[in-house]
Amino acid sequence: MIDRDQVLHVAKLARLKLTDDEVDRMAGELSTILAHVETMNELDLEGVDPTSHVVDLTNVLREDVPRPGLTREQALEQAPDAAEGGFRVPSPGAT
Amino acid sequence: MSEELLNLTAAQQAERIAAGEISSAELFEFWRERAAGDDLGSYLWVPDEAPEDAGTLPPIAVKDLFCVEGVPSTAGSRILEGYRPPYTATSVRKLQEAGARVLGKTNQDEFAMGSSNENSGYGPVQNPWDRERVPGGSSGGSAAAVAAGTAPWAIGTDTGGSIRQPASLCGIVGLKPTYGAVSRYGMIAFASSLDQCGPLTRDVTDAAILLSHLQGRDPCDSTSLGIAGDLPLPSAERLDGLRFGVWGMEEPGLEPGVGEAVNATLARIEELGGETQEIELPHAGHGIAAYYVIAPAEASANLARYDGVRYGPRSGNGDLTSMYEQTRHDGFGEEVRRRIMIGTYALSSGYYEAYYGTAQKVRTKIAQDFAAAFESVDFVVSPTSATVAFRLGERTADPLAMYLSDYYTAPIPLAGLPAISIPCGLSEGLPVGFQIAGPAFSEAGILDAAHALERSIGFEGVPVR
Numbered sequence: 001m002i003d004r005d006q007v008l009h010v011a012k013l014a015r016l017k018l019t020d021d022e023v024d025r026m027a028g029e030l031s032t033i034l035a036h037v038e039t040m041n042e043l044d045l046e047g048v049d050p051t052s053h054v055v056d057l058t059n060v061l062r063e064d065v066p067r068p069g070l071t072r073e074q075a076l077e078q079a080p081d082a083a084e085g086g087f088r089v090p091s092p093g094a095t
Numbered sequence: 096m097s098e099e100l101l102n103l104t105a106a107q108q109a110e111r112i113a114a115g116e117i118s119s120a121e122l123f124e125f126w127r128e129r130a131a132g133d134d135l136g137s138y139l140w141v142p143d144e145a146p147e148d149a150g151t152l153p154p155i156a157v158k159d160l161f162c163v164e165g166v167p168s169t170a171g172s173r174i175l176e177g178y179r180p181p182y183t184a185t186s187v188r189k190l191q192e193a194g195a196r197v198l199g200k201t202n203q204d205e206f207a208m209g210s211s212n213e214n215s216g217y218g219p220v221q222n223p224w225d226r227e228r229v230p231g232g233s234s235g236g237s238a239a240a241v242a243a244g245t246a247p248w249a250i251g252t253d254t255g256g257s258i259r260q261p262a263s264l265c266g267i268v269g270l271k272p273t274y275g276a277v278s279r280y281g282m283i284a285f286a287s288s289l290d291q292c293g294p295l296t297r298d299v300t301d302a303a304i305l306l307s308h309l310q311g312r313d314p315c316d317s318t319s320l321g322i323a324g325d326l327p328l329p330s331a332e333r334l335d336g337l338r339f340g341v342w343g344m345e346e347p348g349l350e351p352g353v354g355e356a357v358n359a360t361l362a363r364i365e366e367l368g369g370e371t372q373e374i375e376l377p378h379a380g381h382g383i384a385a386y387y388v389i390a391p392a393e394a395s396a397n398l399a400r401y402d403g404v405r406y407g408p409r410s411g412n413g414d415l416t417s418m419y420e421q422t423r424h425d426g427f428g429e430e431v432r433r434r435i436m437i438g439t440y441a442l443s444s445g446y447y448e449a450y451y452g453t454a455q456k457v458r459t460k461i462a463q464d465f466a467a468a469f470e471s472v473d474f475v476v477s478p479t480s481a482t483v484a485f486r487l488g489e490r491t492a493d494p495l496a497m498y499l500s501d502y503y504t505a506p507i508p509l510a511g512l513p514a515i516s517i518p519c520g521l522s523e524g525l526p527v528g529f530q531i532a533g534p535a536f537s538e539a540g541i542l543d544a545a546h547a548l549e550r551s552i553g554f555e556g557v558p559v560r
Contacts, residue, residue, distance in 0.1 A: 014439040017420035050455030054511025060317040074181040078406040
């Protein structure tokens with residue numbers, strides 16, 4: 001079971017604001033989903049290697065030659081608040 | 096002319112262009128008007144006019160999550176509202192180079208998270224067979240557009256079933272290629288170890304044509320390999336000597352009408368000279384559990400980039416952290432927030448091994464199940480979906496019930512394998528999909544088998560286009 005405090009902790013890790021109602025609903029929904037997920041524990045997985053990737057590839061390299069990337073203007077064009085050639089954001093310490 | 100064009104496959108339309116019977120500009124305008132007149136909610140963007148060079152192939156409808164330079168590309172999310180990428184996805188660029196122009200951007204579940212298209216930030220899509228039902232998801236707009244005749248063909252992406260399940264529910268063909276067959280560069284990422292691009296089409300030949308243009312190694316996606324060898328157009332009429340392993344016909348959730356249509360298809364396989372036998376995939380039943388750890392975990396990392404700094408709208412007025420938190424609350428829909436929470440929880444300190452580590456081991460077991468099956472059969476077949484298209488709103492209140500919609504489709508991408516869904520009949524007047532999966536990079540064989548079955552089934556599309 002996931003309780004309110006756990007939901008709030010995870011939401012903080014995910015940088016996600018939730019309203020009070022949403023916290024309660026999320027606690028119930030996550031509990032149901034995780035109960036299903038935990039059916040995996042019925043399996044004997046002793047000694048099984050985890051799969052992180054299905055394609056057996058190692059060290060895929062490309063030639064180390066310079067090529068043009070996005071220009072500064074292109075990179076800033078979609079920003080909600082671009083200023084002085086950069087992305088402007090609120091101060092981390094603002095109140 | 097219009098009636099006639101609607102009855103042609105994309106390949107047949109390309110022949111008309113090549114024969115000089117219709118210009119590609121006329122054809123584009125015909126489809127552009129069809130797309131602009133769509134009233135199912137299939138499209139999020141359609142161009143105002145034909146491009147100067149209309150190419151040599153019929154135009155293609157593109158799922159919204161493919162970046163197309165200068166064209167709105169939001170992945171169905173409000174958090175990317177107004178975003179116009181400065182570059183084009185490799186898959187779309189390759190289709191453009193082959194001669195297909197972008198007909199429009201199709202609606203989808205937000206960030207491809209959903210099985211009904213009801214999680215789009217821009218409204219649901221209606222199923223052209225019955226407007227009170229869902230088209231499936233997450234590539235619901237692409238599937239509905241092809242089925243309804245507002246696009247000649249389309250591309251989508253499949254992570255846990257997002258091409259095959261909507262193809263099944265809309266009565267069209269949908270192919271998920273082997274992981275690594277097609278570049279993921281420029282696809283707005285959901286779960287990077289699972290996501291693959293593939294075609295949604297009227298018939299198997301059109302799917303093969305699109306795959307032949309899409310596949311290939313791409314320096315911009317280090318996980319892409321391409322398909323070695325030729326990818327000839329499918330031509331098989333028979334299935335002599337081919338062995339089909341049948342999976343999942345005893346599942347309690349399987350609707351009787353779906354089971355009947357699938358059984359009739361198994362009988363056709365025998366008529367065409369193929370063999371069918373029941374097989375076990377002992378761990379596939381845990382596919383949904385593993386999938387709903389792995390996909391949300393990867394998504395929670397991929398979606399960290401949406402923070403109101405570089406693109407999309409921004410909300411909140413306070414310090415930096417509260418801006419992040421408010422922007423993400425306002426921009427993400429309910430299902431996306433739920434998956435970010437599941438994924439973050441599964442990756443958090445103290446839970447990583449119990450959830451993510453376990454899910455990755457289940458993934459190994461599922462891949463081993465398929466490998467064992469392919470020692471005695473050439474293909475693994477099943478229903479694509481346990482049910483026909485369900486009603487709008489029917490599963491939205493119960494996230495787990497919605498997740499179980501992917502029961503037959505999710506194990507396959509966990510093993511990285513290719514699979515196709517072809518329409519195989521009707522149940523209660525709604526289409527049923529038949530899924531054919533094969534070993535990695537066996538697309539040519541899957542397409543050939545699907546082609547032979549398609550000829551035998553003779554499925555007719557949606558009655559009213």
